[in-house]
Amino acid sequence: MLTPLSRLLDSALDRSVVLGYTSIGSGVRRRLPHWPDDPAPGSMEGRRVVVTGATSGIGEAMARSFLDLGATVHLLGRNPDKVADYARQLRTEVPNADVVEEVCDIADLDAVRAWCADLSDRVPAIHGLVHNAGVMPPERTE
Numbered sequence: 001m002l003t004p005l006s007r008l009l010d011s012a013l014d015r016s017v018v019l020g021y022t023s024i025g026s027g028v029r030r031r032l033p034h035w036p037d038d039p040a041p042g043s044m045e046g047r048r049v050v051v052t053g054a055t056s057g058i059g060e061a062m063a064r065s066f067l068d069l070g071a072t073v074h075l076l077g078r079n080p081d082k083v084a085d086y087a088r089q090l091r092t093e094v095p096n097a098d099v100v101e102e103v104c105d106i107a108d109l110d111a112v113r114a115w116c117a118d119l120s121d122r123v124p125a126i127h128g129l130v131h132n133a134g135v136m137p138p139e140r141t142e
């Protein structure tokens with residue numbers, strides 16, 4: 001539980017955007033009382049997580065974090081070369097990395113259905129899905 005003062009500081013960081021969403025925000029929050037510690041290394045051993053949009057940005061970082069915690073990570077991207085390149089990099093950088101390469105264009109719902117059916121045949125269960133793939137275009141279009 002955050003104390004009222006910590007909650008106020010947390011909210012102020014968020015509202016300022018720049019302070020909350022840069023390394024300043026994580027640095028300050030780390031020092032707040034009752035802010036939870038990072039999970040222990042190995043705490044996700046035996047867990048299987050799918051990360052969509054894992055070839056860039058936030059997805060790339062999350063995939064790496066789950067691997068560092070010992071999870072099996074399914075890297076999903078739409079570009080097979082990018083998926084293969086990042087999987088190779090992770091296998092080189094993270095000891096015993098258990099990485100599964102997945103290719104699917106999530107904008108194609110038939111492809112999503114086919115990929116889900118295929119995944120269900122290949123694995124007994126997934127414990128986490130980070131559905132992060134997406135874009136933020138400057139203008140809304142339909």
Ligand SMILES: NC(=O)c1ccc[n+]([C@@H]2O[C@H](COP(=O)([O-])OP(=O)(O)OC[C@H]3O[C@@H](n4cnc5c(N)ncnc54)[C@H](OP(=O)(O)O)[C@@H]3O)[C@@H](O)[C@H]2O)c1
Nearest residue numbers: 053054055056057058078079105106107132133134135136
């Ligand atoms: N960064 C921010 O400040 C921010 C803020 C709010 C929300 N978000 C959201 O958070 C998510 C990640 O953001 P980011 O900054 O890390 O973006 P990013 O660096 O552009 O990464 C997006 C990832 O999604 C993949 N992707 C895009 N369309 C796809 C599709 N149709 N099928 C499969 N994969 C697809 C991209 O693959 P390719 O490399 O092949 O393009 C890439 O790996 C996005 O959904 C974004 O809208 C981000």
